[in-house]
Amino acid sequence: MPAPIRLRELIRTIRTARTQAEEREMIQKECAAIRSSFREEDNTYRCRNVAKLLYMHMLGYPAHFGQLECLKLIASQKFTDKRIGYLGAMLLLDERQDVHLLMTNCIKNDLNHSTQYVQGLALCTLGCMGSSEMCRDLAGEVEKLLKTSNSYLRKKAALCAVHVIRKVPELMEMFLPATKNLLSEKNHGVLHTSVVLLTEMCERSPDMLSHFRKLVPQLVRILKNLIMSGYSPEHDVSGISDPFLQVRILRLLRILGRSDDDSSEAMNDILAQVATNTETSKNVGNAILYETVLTIMDIKSESGLRVLAINILGRFLLNNDKNIRYVALTSLLKTVQTDHNAVQRHRSTIVDCLKDLDVSIKRRAMELSFALVNGNNIRGMMKELLYFLDSCDPEFKADCASGVFLAAEKYAPSKRWHIDTIMRVLTTAGSYVRDDSVPNLIQLITNSVEMHAYTVQRLYKALLDDISQQPLVQVASWCIGEYGDLLVSGQCEEEEPIQVTEDEVLDVLEGLLVSNLSTPVTRGYSLTAIMKLSTRFSSVNRIKKVVSIYGSSIDVELQQRAVEYNALFKKYDHMRPALLERMPIMEKTASNGPTEIVQTNGETEPSMGESKHPPPIGQPANQANDLLDLLGGNDVPVIQTTMPTKTASSGGELLDLLGDLSLSGGPAPAPAPSVPTSQPTFLLDGISSQPLFNDIAAAGIPPMTAYNKNGLKIDFTFERANPNPNIAVITIHASNSTEADMTDFVFQAAVPKTFQLQLLSPSSNVVPALNQGTVTQVIRVLNPQKQQLRMRVKLTYTHKGSAFQDLSEVNNFPPQSWQ
Amino acid sequence: LKTMRFMLLFSRQGKLRLQKWYTATAERDKKKMVRDLMQIVLARKPKMCSFLEWRDLKIVYKRYASLYFCCAVEEQDNELITLEVIHRFVELLDKYFGSVCELDIIFNFEKAYFILDEFLMGGEIQDTSKKSVLKAIEQSDLLQEVSCIQY
Numbered sequence: 001m002p003a004p005i006r007l008r009e010l011i012r013t014i015r016t017a018r019t020q021a022e023e024r025e026m027i028q029k030e031c032a033a034i035r036s037s038f039r040e041e042d043n044t045y046r047c048r049n050v051a052k053l054l055y056m057h058m059l060g061y062p063a064h065f066g067q068l069e070c071l072k073l074i075a076s077q078k079f080t081d082k083r084i085g086y087l088g089a090m091l092l093l094d095e096r097q098d099v100h101l102l103m104t105n106c107i108k109n110d111l112n113h114s115t116q117y118v119q120g121l122a123l124c125t126l127g128c129m130g131s132s133e134m135c136r137d138l139a140g141e142v143e144k145l146l147k148t149s150n151s152y153l154r155k156k157a158a159l160c161a162v163h164v165i166r167k168v169p170e171l172m173e174m175f176l177p178a179t180k181n182l183l184s185e186k187n188h189g190v191l192h193t194s195v196v197l198l199t200e201m202c203e204r205s206p207d208m209l210s211h212f213r214k215l216v217p218q219l220v221r222i223l224k225n226l227i228m229s230g231y232s233p234e235h236d237v238s239g240i241s242d243p244f245l246q247v248r249i250l251r252l253l254r255i256l257g258r259s260d261d262d263s264s265e266a267m268n269d270i271l272a273q274v275a276t277n278t279e280t281s282k283n284v285g286n287a288i289l290y291e292t293v294l295t296i297m298d299i300k301s302e303s304g305l306r307v308l309a310i311n312i313l314g315r316f317l318l319n320n321d322k323n324i325r326y327v328a329l330t331s332l333l334k335t336v337q338t339d340h341n342a343v344q345r346h347r348s349t350i351v352d353c354l355k356d357l358d359v360s361i362k363r364r365a366m367e368l369s370f371a372l373v374n375g376n377n378i379r380g381m382m383k384e385l386l387y388f389l390d391s392c393d394p395e396f397k398a399d400c401a402s403g404v405f406l407a408a409e410k411y412a413p414s415k416r417w418h419i420d421t422i423m424r425v426l427t428t429a430g431s432y433v434r435d436d437s438v439p440n441l442i443q444l445i446t447n448s449v450e451m452h453a454y455t456v457q458r459l460y461k462a463l464l465d466d467i468s469q470q471p472l473v474q475v476a477s478w479c480i481g482e483y484g485d486l487l488v489s490g491q492c493e494e495e496e497p498i499q500v501t502e503d504e505v506l507d508v509l510e511g512l513l514v515s516n517l518s519t520p521v522t523r524g525y526s527l528t529a530i531m532k533l534s535t536r537f538s539s540v541n542r543i544k545k546v547v548s549i550y551g552s553s554i555d556v557e558l559q560q561r562a563v564e565y566n567a568l569f570k571k572y573d574h575m576r577p578a579l580l581e582r583m584p585i586m587e588k589t590a591s592n593g594p595t596e597i598v599q600t601n602g603e604t605e606p607s608m609g610e611s612k613h614p615p616p617i618g619q620p621a622n623q624a625n626d627l628l629d630l631l632g633g634n635d636v637p638v639i640q641t642t643m644p645t646k647t648a649s650s651g652g653e654l655l656d657l658l659g660d661l662s663l664s665g666g667p668a669p670a671p672a673p674s675v676p677t678s679q680p681t682f683l684l685d686g687i688s689s690q691p692l693f694n695d696i697a698a699a700g701i702p703p704m705t706a707y708n709k710n711g712l713k714i715d716f717t718f719e720r721a722n723p724n725p726n727i728a729v730i731t732i733h734a735s736n737s738t739e740a741d742m743t744d745f746v747f748q749a750a751v752p753k754t755f756q757l758q759l760l761s762p763s764s765n766v767v768p769a770l771n772q773g774t775v776t777q778v779i780r781v782l783n784p785q786k787q788q789l790r791m792r793v794k795l796t797y798t799h800k801g802s803a804f805q806d807l808s809e810v811n812n813f814p815p816q817s818w819q
Numbered sequence: 820l821k822t823m824r825f826m827l828l829f830s831r832q833g834k835l836r837l838q839k840w841y842t843a844t845a846e847r848d849k850k851k852m853v854r855d856l857m858q859i860v861l862a863r864k865p866k867m868c869s870f871l872e873w874r875d876l877k878i879v880y881k882r883y884a885s886l887y888f889c890c891a892v893e894e895q896d897n898e899l900i901t902l903e904v905i906h907r908f909v910e911l912l913d914k915y916f917g918s919v920c921e922l923d924i925i926f927n928f929e930k931a932y933f934i935l936d937e938f939l940m941g942g943e944i945q946d947t948s949k950k951s952v953l954k955a956i957e958q959s960d961l962l963q964e965v966s967c968i969q970y
Contacts, residue, residue: 006969006970007929007970008926011925011926015925047970048970051929051970054928054929055928058835058836058837058838060835060850061836078964079959079962079963079964080963080964081964081970083933083959084970087929087932087933087936090936091932094843094844095843096843096845101959115962115964117955117958117959120937120955123940124936124937124940127940127941128841128940128941129843129926130938152955155945155946156940156945159940159941159943160940160941161941162941164939166941188946188947188948189945189946189947189951192944192945192946192947193943193944193945196943211850234949234950234951235947235949237903237907241970242947243903244900244903244904244907244944244947245947247897247900251897281904283899283903284903286899287897287899287900287902287903288900289898290897290900291897291900294897315821322866322867322868322904323868323869323870323898323899324899325868326868326898327870327897327898327899357867358866358867358868359864359867360867360868360871360872361868361871556936667827708929780821815884
């Protein structure tokens with residue numbers, strides 16, 4: 001049997017392979033040879049074979065069949081075998097492998113070997129990848145070695161102890177005695193690893209931390225010696241003595257000085273000394289300075305020292321080395337809250353970093369810039385940030401735009417400035433603006449009453465330029481719908497009033513409806529805007545025409561709106577002016593906040609931050625108030641239903657509901673389309689609805705009869721849809737046991753305020769007689785607070801020529817449907 | 820709480836030359852991480868800084884001739900000193916091999932590992948003296964049995 005090919009020979013051969021396939025072939029051939037060699041239990045060449053295996057493993061080929069061989073190598077007497085064996089173990093075996101534990105005995109023996117380099121191998125392997133069991137078994141050996149006078153072993157034992165503690169924290173105590181005089185060592189290796197060990201112990205245990213606080217003077221002394229001592233060739237790096245040790249000591253001091261006045265004071269001088277004396281021309285010096293700054297900022301240092309630290313960071317910002325600038329920005333970001341004024345002094349340098357070429361630096365500079373914006377510097381800062389917004393990469397635009405909006409909201413020096421800033425963002429980064437900005441901006445604009453003419457004019461002009469950026473288009477549509485009258489009247493004070501006709505405005509809005517660039521949401525906005533203008537413009541006929549055209553749009557959303565607006569023209573024209581009136585000032589609830597309901601006079605109105613889409617029709621807030629007042633009651637369920645979007649007449653049915661209430665002059669708030677808004681809709685018992693659509697999960701829940709009267713029986717069944725525990729999907733099954741059909745059947749439901757409900761379209765409006773068929777309809781109920789489900793249902797139908805209506809409570813929901 | 824999670828050496832062509840993992844990771848995950856990271860680092864332009872955020876880690880990398888030295892450290896570490904750690908390792912290799920180049924590390928990968936394992940343990944420096952580390956390697960080399968020198 002010829003000797004197996006040598007390692008370097010194999011490497012050379014494999015490297016001659018010209019294709020992946022050729023390489024694979026070579027590898028497979030060699031692996032086969034190695035496998036048979038392993039089977040023969042060949043001691044001589046095991047080391048060679050494992051070494052080759054490790055090479056092939058690095059190339060990405062499987063090598064697990066060599067795991068046991070590594071163990072055999074480790075157990076060998078030969079040093080070469082052990083060296084390769086331990087390396088193989090570290091590369092092929094980790095604690096996830098079962099055979100891992102088989103190493104324990106070998107390692108134990110080798111920890112007690114007569115040759116320190118063998119002991120070193122064992123310590124290294126244990127310290128890199130020892131499992132918890134192994135660590136438990138061998139901790140005693142490590143502890144022994146930690147007390148040896150052999151500095152070669154002592155330094156390794158210290159790091160091995162660190163690993164043991166990380167794996168088995170309870171064992172930390174046993175290493176305590178051995179730490180007694182670790183810092184008295186002269187050997188830098190031992191010193192360094194001891195500091196690492198002490199750091200680990202202090203970070204893990206408050207008791208250890210207090211115990212080791214007494215080391216502060218000694219650590220200070222060591223650090224001082226390092227700085228003051230002359231040139232030491234063995235540890236010198238670019239004129240600095242043992243920077244690695246300095247950094248580790250600084251880090252340990254940080255942990256010891258944190259939240260301890262005495263310790264902090266004891267290290268004050270040395271920190272100042274390091275901060276002022278360290279050479280900054282090379283990275284190594286700056287690394288030490290950086291660690292010093294981190295320590296100063298974290299302990300209870302006096303203000304002078306803190307200012308010194310921040311100034312170091314300020315100087316870092318001016319450094320040519322981008323790495324230094326990067327760490328400076330990172331640190332400043334951390335300290336900007338606590339040392340705001342000190343950081344402010346470096347504001348202009350920070351702002352300059354916005355122009356840096358490195359993406360990470362730019363991002364940090366942006367975050368820091370926003371953190372530094374205040375009432376005094378808002379104008380200047382915003383100029384820089386808007387310029388940044390113009391030219392930055394797309395990945396920044398959304399965050400930057402949000403930041404600008406937030407800052408503007410907090411510190412805007414004037415309403416005009418605020419609107420201008422918003423305009424700037426919308427026109428330059430309009431497509432990156434977050435969805436929730438749209439309602440926020442709308443609210444802001446509404447509340448800036450004196451700026452309405454100016455705002456609508458600027459937005460209109462922006463639309464003429466570009467209709468591709470949806471958030472801009474949406475805000476603009478909304479404004480034109482609201483303030484179109486101001487636009488055509490040429491009333492602007494802030495700038496030269498624009499001359500535009502009603503037809504031109506309608507052209508623009510209609511253009512949005514047909515443009516490929518407009519999303520469905522945008523189309524909704526523009527249709528509603530057009531509708532609103534029917535009470536502000538005189539060209540009502542044109543508007544009527546548009547609205548009726550969209551009554552047959554394939555976009556369900558648009559169709560529904562158009563149908564409803566159509567109905568408004570036809571049947572409820574007397575209500576139209578009131579309905580489409582100018583929006584009142586909105587009470588602000590949350591800036592970017594999620595849904596929050598404001599209760600005013602029993603009316604619920606969502607915070608503008610909530611809805612993705614604005615109320616399709618200007619919320620007739622005042623009228624809704626009246627309505628609710630009339631019906632009163634706080635804890636009243638919310639009625640929600642969607643109408644079957646089949647025919648135009650279905651709009652009529654919708655409003656018929658309100659006719660039932662026999663209100664005089666009360667408005668018929670348009671029904672909410674399937675859109676998450678808070679549109680006061682069917683105000684049965686006077687609640688607005690907050691539809692929220694989610695899928696429901698319910699399984700194995702028994703069905704129930706919800707209603708059974710006059711021959712009409714309505715059963716509820718529960719289904720599993722998506723696994724969302726907060727949502728119940730209920731299907732109603734309406735059956736009719738009388739001899740005549742029930743036609744014009746409409747099922748409506750209301751739930752308490754903490755719930756949200758959505759009704760999908762019913763299967764039909766006719767419940768056939770004599771139980772010949774059922775009408776089904778799906779209800780989805782969102783119940784985030786897991787409250788007991790209650791429902792009020794309203795049924796209307798025509799039976800034998802008469803109209804029937806009934807209201808009923810459903811309280812017998814099975815617990816599984818809402819728990 | 821580990822400071823250094825792993826260190827990788829790879830060429831501009833995306834060939835792995837050394838991988839040292841200081842946390843137990845599945846083979847499959849290691850391969851994916853290496854692939855992902857190599858792609859990201861190799862795409863970096865010269866003007867960019869040596870640090871980047873990746874997953875929950877900070878990556879510190881530096882190119883020496885045709886080799887990228889890449890360390891993954893915990894978020895709170897001092898990146899600047901990590902650059903010095905990398906540099907020290909390169910110096911050790913350089914001293915040992917005499918003007919080290921990528922080929923040295925390809926043909927003597929196991930020696931590169933030996934040096935690394937004498938310099939770092941669990942991601943931490945064992946000895947800050949270049950001389951001391953090199954001496955230990957030298958002495959270990961001498962211990963290798965004559966019969967096994969050319970494995």
